[in-house]
Amino acid sequence: MxxxxxxxxxxxxxxxxxxxxxxxxxxxxxxxxxxxxxxxxxxxxxxxxxxxxxxxxxxxxxxxxxxxxxxKKQSIVETKEIKFRPKTEEHDLNFKIKNIKKFLGQKNKVKITMRFRGREIVYSQSIGLEAMNKIAEALQEDAIILQPPKMEGRQLVMFVGPK
The missing domain is CATH 3.10.20.80 (Translation initiation factor 3 (IF-3), N-terminal domain)
Structure with a gap:
C-alpha cells in the first residue's frame, strides 16, 4: 500500500x-x-x-x-466414541444407545466400538455382529450408517452420522 x-x-x-x-x-x-x-x-x-x-x-x-x-456460521462436527464389550447387558446397551441418540441430536458422528478380549474374539462374527445390528436397528430413525460393522484388529467398529 x-x-x-x-x-x-x-x-x-x-x-x-x-x-x-x-x-x-x-x-x-x-x-x-x-x-x-x-x-x-x-x-x-x-x-x-x-x-x-x-x-x-x-x-x-x-x-x-x-x-x-x-x-460463527461454520459448524464443527466431532466424532464421539461409544465403547462396549460382547457381554454388555441389555440395560447398559439401551443406556449407550440413548447416549448415541443424544450425540446424534447434537449433529455429531459416533464411532461405535465393540472390544474383544482374549478368547472373546471367537464370537466376533456371531455375538458381535448381532449386537451391532441391534444397535443399527435401534438407531434407524435417527441415524444413517456411514460405515457398516468392520473388524479392526481386536475390535468391531461401526460409524453412524446424523440424518
Whole structure:
C-alpha cells in the first residue's frame, strides 16, 4: 500500500469503484492523498498491477468482521466414541444407545466400538455382529450408517452420522 508499491504504472480504481485507467504510481498516490485515502494494491499478478483508492484501516476492519462472521456460521462436527464389550447387558446397551441418540441430536458422528478380549474374539462374527445390528436397528430413525460393522484388529467398529 502507498509507498510500498514499486511498479512504474498501475491500473487505478477510484474510491467509488470507477476505473480511472492506467496511470503512473506517483500520480495514483497523489489522487489517493488528495482524497485523504490510501492507495492499496489489490492484484499484484495482473499486468499492470491493479490498485484501488480506499480507506485501508476500514477495509482491514471489514475483512476481520467477515472472517469472524464466517467462523460463527461454520459448524464443527466431532466424532464421539461409544465403547462396549460382547457381554454388555441389555440395560447398559439401551443406556449407550440413548447416549448415541443424544450425540446424534447434537449433529455429531459416533464411532461405535465393540472390544474383544482374549478368547472373546471367537464370537466376533456371531455375538458381535448381532449386537451391532441391534444397535443399527435401534438407531434407524435417527441415524444413517456411514460405515457398516468392520473388524479392526481386536475390535468391531461401526460409524453412524446424523440424518
Amino acid at each position: 502507498n509507498d510500498n508499491i514499486r511498479h512504474p504504472n498501475v491500473r487505478l480504481i477510484g474510491s467509488d469503484g470507477a476505473q480511472l485507467g492506467v496511470v503512473s504510481t506517483d500520480e495514483a498516490k497523489e489522487k489517493a492523498y488528495g482524497e485523504g485515502l490510501d492507495l492499496v494494491e489489490v492484484s499484484a499478478n495482473a499486468d499492470p498491477p491493479v490498485c484501488r483508492i480506499m480507506n485501508y484501516d476500514k477495509f482491514r476492519y471489514e475483512q476481520k468482521k467477515k472472517t469472524q462472521e464466517a467462523k
